[in-house]
Amino acid sequence: MSPVNLRLIILVFYCCFMARVVHTMKYYMAAVYEHHAVLNHNSTALSSRKLALEFMSKNLNIYEQQVAAAAEKGVQIIVFPEDGIHGFNYSRLSIYPYLDFLPPPHLLPWNPCLEPDKFQDTEVLQRLSCMAASGGMFVVANLGTKVPCDALNPHCPQDGRYQFNTNVVFSDNGTLVASYFKQNLYFEISFDAPPGVQHVAFDTPFGRFGLFTCFDILFYEPVVSLIEKHQVKHLLYPTAWMNQLPLLSSIQIQRAFATGFNVNILAANIHHRTLGMTGSGIFSPLKSSYHYDMDGEGGHLIVARVPVDPSEEMYLGHAKQVSVVNTEMFEGSHTLTSAQVCDKMDNIEHCSDSVGHPKANVFHAEMMYDNFTFTLLTGNKGKIHVCVGTLCCYLSYRRVNVSNELYALGAFDGLHTVHGTYSLQICALVKCGGLDVKTCGQEVTEAGSIVTFQLWGNFSTKYIFPMMVTSGVTLQLPDHWGWKDSCFYMNKMEMDLGLVTAALYGRHYERD
Numbered sequence: 307m308s309p310v311n312l313r314l315i316i317l318v319f320y321c322c323f324m325a326r327v328v329h330t331m332k333y334y335m336a337a338v339y340e341h342h343a344v345l346n347h348n349s350t351a352l353s354s355r356k357l358a359l360e361f362m363s364k365n366l367n368i369y370e371q372q373v374a375a376a377a378e379k380g381v382q383i384i385v386f387p388e389d390g391i392h393g394f395n396y397s398r399l400s401i402y403p404y405l406d407f408l409p410p411p412h413l414l415p416w417n418p419c420l421e422p423d424k425f426q427d428t429e430v431l432q433r434l435s436c437m438a439a440s441g442g443m444f445v446v447a448n449l450g451t452k453v454p455c456d457a458l459n460p461h462c463p464q465d466g467r468y469q470f471n472t473n474v475v476f477s478d479n480g481t482l483v484a485s486y487f488k489q490n491l492y493f494e495i496s497f498d499a500p501p502g503v504q505h506v507a508f509d510t511p512f513g514r515f516g517l518f519t520c521f522d523i524l525f526y527e528p529v530v531s532l533i534e535k536h537q538v539k540h541l542l543y544p545t546a547w548m549n550q551l552p553l554l555s556s557i558q559i560q561r562a563f564a565t566g567f568n569v570n571i572l573a574a575n576i577h578h579r580t581l582g583m584t585g586s587g588i589f590s591p592l593k594s595s596y597h598y599d600m601d602g603e604g605g606h607l608i609v610a611r612v613p614v615d616p617s618e619e620m621y622l623g624h625a626k627q628v629s630v631v632n633t634e635m636f637e638g639s640h641t642l643t644s645a646q647v648c649d650k651m652d653n654i655e656h657c658s659d660s661v662g663h664p665k666a667n668v669f670h671a672e673m674m675y676d677n678f679t680f681t682l683l684t685g686n687k688g689k690i691h692v693c694v695g696t697l698c699c700y701l702s703y704r705r706v707n708v709s710n711e712l713y714a715l716g717a718f719d720g721l722h723t724v725h726g727t728y729s730l731q732i733c734a735l736v737k738c739g740g741l742d743v744k745t746c747g748q749e750v751t752e753a754g755s756i757v758t759f760q761l762w763g764n765f766s767t768k769y770i771f772p773m774m775v776t777s778g779v780t781l782q783l784p785d786h787w788g789w790k791d792s793c794f795y796m797n798k799m800e801m802d803l804g805l806v807t808a809a810l811y812g813r814h815y816e817r818d
Contacts, residue, residue, distance in 0.1 A: 332613065332614055332615075333611045333612060333613055333614060334382050334383070334512035334513065334611070334612055334614060335379065335380045335381045335382050335383075335609065335610075335611060335612075336381065336382065336383050336384070336385075336572050336588055336609070336610060336611075336612045337372075337376040337379070337381040337383070337384040337385070337588075337607060337608060337609045337610075338384070338385045338386075338572050338573060338574040338586050338587065338588055338607075338608050339369075339372045339376075339384065339385070339386055339387070339574055339586075339605060339606070339607050339608075340387065340574060340575055340576070340577045340584065340585075340586040340597050340605055340606045340607075340608070341365070341368065341369075341386060341387050341390040341574070341576060341577060341605050342576075342577045342578065342603055342604050342605045343365055343387075343389065343390050343391075343393055343576055343577075343578070344361075344364040344365050344368075344393070345393040345394065345578075346361055346392070346393045346396075349393060349394065349395045349396045349400060349401075350395065350396065350397050350400050351400060352399065352400055352403075353400070353403045353404075354403055355403045355427070357403070358392075358403035358404045359429055359430075361392075361404075362391050362392055362404065362430060363433075365390060365391050365392075366391060366430065366433045366434075368605065369386060369390075369391075369433075369434075369437060369447070370433075370437055372384070372386075372605070372607055373437045373438075373440070373441040373443070373445065374440075374441065375607055376441065376443065376607065376609065377440075377441040377442060377443060379609045381441075381443050381609060382443050382444065382478070382510075382512060383443055383444040383445075383446065383510070383512075383515075383542075383572070384441075384443055384444070384445055384446065385446040385447075385542050385543070385544060385572045385573070385574040386445075386446065386447045386448065386544060386574055387448065387544050387545060387546060387574040387575050387576045387586070388448045388471070388488075388519055388520050388544040388545050388546040388576070389448065389546045389576060390447070390448060390544075390546075390574075390576060391430060391447065391448070391449050392404040392449065392450055394546070396496040397495065397496060398465075398469065398495060398496050400496070401450055401469065401496040401497075402452070402469070404450055405427070405449075405450040405451055405452040405469060406427055406428050406429070406430045406431050406449060406450070406451050406452070407425055407426060407427040407428055407451070407452055407453075408431075408451035408452070408453055408470075408472060408474075408485060409424075409425050409428075410453075413425075414482060415481055415482070416481070416482050417435060417439075417479065417480045417481045417482070418431045418432040418434075418435035418436075418480065418482065419432060419435040419436040419438075419439050419480040420480065427452075430449050431449075431474065431482070434447050434449075434474065434476055435476050435480040435481075435482065436480060437476075438476035438477065438478060438479070438480045439476075439478070439479055439480035441478075442478050443478050444475060444476065444477055444478055444483075444510060445475070445476045446473060446474070446475050446517075446542045446544065446572075447473070447474055447544070448471070448472065448473050448474075448519065448544040449472055449474065450469065450470070450471065450472065450496070450497070451469075451470050451472040451485075451487075452467050452468070452469055452470075453467060453468040453470065454466060454467050454468075455467060455468055461501040463498060468487075468498045468500075469496060469497050469498055470487040470488070470497060470498060470500065471487065471488035471491065471494060471497045471519060472485055472486065472487055472488070473485065473486045473488075473506075473517045473518075473519055473542070473544055475508060475515075475517070475542070477510075483508050484506050484507075484508040484517060485506070486504055486506040486517035486518070486519070487499075487500040487504060488500075488518075488519040488520070488521075488522065489503055489504070489518075489519075489522055489525070489527060489528055490521045490522045490524070490525050490726075491521070492520065492521040492725070492726070493725075503527045503528050503531075504528060505528050505531055505532055505535070505536055506528075507532060507536050507538050512614055513539065513540045513614050514537065514538055514539065514540065515538065515540045515541070515542055516528075516529070516532035516533075516536065516538035516540070516541050516542070517541075517542050518532070518541065518542075518543060519543070519544055519545065520543075520544070520545040520546055520547060521726065523543070523545075523559060523560075523563060524559075524726065524728055524813070525728065525815070525818075526813075526815040526818075529541065530567075530769070530815065533567050533569060538569070539568075539569050539570060539615070539616055539617070540569065540570045540572070540612075540616075541569055541570065541571045541572070542572050543560070543571055543572060543573040543574070544574055545573060545574065545575050545576075546575065546576045546583065547575050547576075547583060547585060548581060548582045548583055549582045549583070549584065549585060549600075549779075550582075550674065550749070551749040551750060551751065551775070551779070551806070551807070552673065552674075552734070552736045552737075552747070552748075552749065552750060552775070552806065552807040552809075553673070553674050553732070553734065553773070553807065553809055553811060554674065555585060555598075555775065555779060556573070556575050556583075556584070556585030556586070556598070557573075557585040557586075557587050557594075557596045557598050557779070557781060558773050558775050558781070558807075559771070559773070559811075560573045560585070560587055560589055560596075561587070561589050561594055561596075561773065561781050561783075562771035562772060562773035562811060563589075563771060564589035564590060564591055564616075565589075565591050565592070565771070565772060565783065565787075566769070566770065566771035566772065568591050568616060568617055569591070569616055570588075570589065570590045570591075570612050570613070570616045571587075571588075571589045572588050572612075573586055573587050573588075573589065574586050577599070577603070577604065577605060577606065578603070579599070579600045579601070579602070579603060582600075584597070584598055584599050584600055585597070585598045586606070586608060587608060588608055588610040588612060590612060590613055590616050590619055591616050591617075591619050592619050592783065593610075593619070594781055595608050595609075595610035596608070596781065598779050598780075600751075600779075667681050667682045667684065668680070668681050668692060669681075669682075669743050669746075671714075671716075671743065671744060671746045671747045672747055673716060673718075673734070673736070673746070673747025673748075674722070674747070675722070675723075675724035675725070676718050676720070676722055676724075676730070677718070678694075678716040678717065678718045678732075678734075678747060679692055679693070679694040679716065679717050679718070680692065680714040680715065680716045680717075680743070680746050680747075681714065681715050682712065682713070682714050682715075682743070683701075683703060683705070683712075683713040683714065683715065683735075686704065686705050686708055687703060687704040687705065688702075688703065689701065689702045689703075690703075690715055691715075692715050692716065692717045693717060694717045694718060694719050694720075695719035695720065696719060696764075696766060697717055697718075697719040697731050697733070697763055697764065697765065697766075698717070698763060698764050699715060699716075699717040699733030699734075699761070699762075699763040699810075700733075700761070700762050700763065701715045701735060701759060701760070701761050702759065702760045703735075703757055703758070703759040703760075704757070704758050704759070705755050705756065705757050706756040706757070706758060706801075707754070707755065707756045708755060709753075709754035709755045709804070710741070711737055711738075711741075711753065711754060711755050711804075712737070712738040712740070712741050712742075712743070712745070712746070713735065713736065713737055713738065713755065713757065713805075714735075714736060714738055714743070714746040715733070715734070715735050715761075716732070716733075716734045716735075716736060716746070716747070717732065717733055717734075717763070718730055718731070718732045718734075719731050719732075721817070727818065728813065728815075728818050729813070729814035729815070729817035729818050730811070730812060730813065730814065731763075731765050731766065731767055731770075731812035731813075731814055732809060732810065732811055732812060733761060733762070733763040733809065733810045734807065734808070734809035734810075734811075735757070735759060735761060735805070735807070735808040735809070736750070736806070736807050736809075737750050737753045737755070737804075737805065737806055737807070738750070750806055750807075751777075751778065751779050751806065752777050752778065752804070752806075753776070753777045753803075753804030753805055753806045754777070754804045755804050755805060756801050756802075756803075756804060756805070757801065757804075757805040757808075758798055758799055758800065758801060759797060759798055759808060760795060760796075760797035761795060761796055761797070761808055761810060762790075762793045762794060762795030762796075762810075763793060763794060763795075763810060764792060764793050765793070765794050765810070765812050766814070767812045767813065767814040767815075767816075769812060769813045769814075769815060770794045770810050770811065770812045770813075771810075771811045771812075771813075772784050772787045772796045772809075772810055772811075773807065773808070773809050773810075773811055774798065774805075774807065774808050774809075775806040775807040775808075776801065776803035776804060776805060776806055777803045777804040777805075777806060778803070779806070780803060782798070782801065782803075784796035784797055784798050784808075785797055785798055785799050785800075794810060794812075795810075796808070796810060
């Protein structure tokens, strides 16, 4: 072989090697598994530890199969859903045999697969540890755990133990590297909230990850603290989410949260369509790989390449996301820029439908258990607004293919008090359930009307999540979104599916 050919081979090898290094640095391979859990249909009955382990093995066997399938695809981290191992609807006493002992931090590190006899009642942790080691990947799973506590501790339950809804993480060699106790329980009588907020983050060769669970996504602690105070850009999210349109379907809030906070979310949900449970995904700020299926029953593995630095993605074609776009669809005279709107906020005629200037098409209807103030879209195009409290919502729109469907713009500014208590500011364009205004706010999954729009409002919170749902419960991102002066807006110029919901979902954490 000539020296020239040898140098060429070395050069090609070096270029391939460096390309692989750069690829490894910029992305990692992730998986989430939407699990059709085997459920315990007699969950309130007392059981033994032996029978509990036999039952949980049915779900753990499926987990093992999915880890093996993910390993074949080069996955480096996999997430399983909340309640996927033991199921739902236990009492505090009936769930006890299903709980693993979780050793305290001062007794770690621990590799359960290599040291199975170090602690008693850790069989589930051992199985998960061995899965991680055999698959050569980080494994994130949710299970119930028990932690003894001192009766002199005023927070200690009367039975002398905490029972926690727990996420655990095992490294690619099976070592337990993190655990998190769910902070915001959702009618979970079998579990305790931890006595203090946990901000759990851990490092991997491909990024720093934080843990939270299901209902936590609607609250400041711990997840927003993880992002703002602990510099976490990758979030692991086991959930057992019951979908609730038009504003809180699973993939809808997952997509909006990743976009709103400019982070990656690896979200794994339970799959049980009879319980309204489906919707998992891997979301970066601008990209989605998700699964939503209310027709069939069965698990689904999602595998995607995820950016190590999600902030880089935001600048790929979206450098203008904070610029209001005026196009011919708005025809100038029909649309005020958000700067002009905000200049007119003291003008009662422009900003208030309820003080001295009642409008005939303004009405109230319940949406998501809250009393929204609505105004109807009339005609094929136009500009409308609706106000409630201090919040005014504005919409410029054009309906491209007009179906016999009713749409309304709604506003809510206040405290949500059903199935949780939290403060909201919302501007939402929704398709109504029928042609009567009483149906506005109802759950809708299909739509035929193509609606292009610009939506904005004078929000008093900085935490606003842009969300769009189109026909068939599919997701789209707005073209542009962000702040302009003191208003937050989003717009969409082209759509190929009927619009179900377009909303700016604001959380006023400090008003909770």
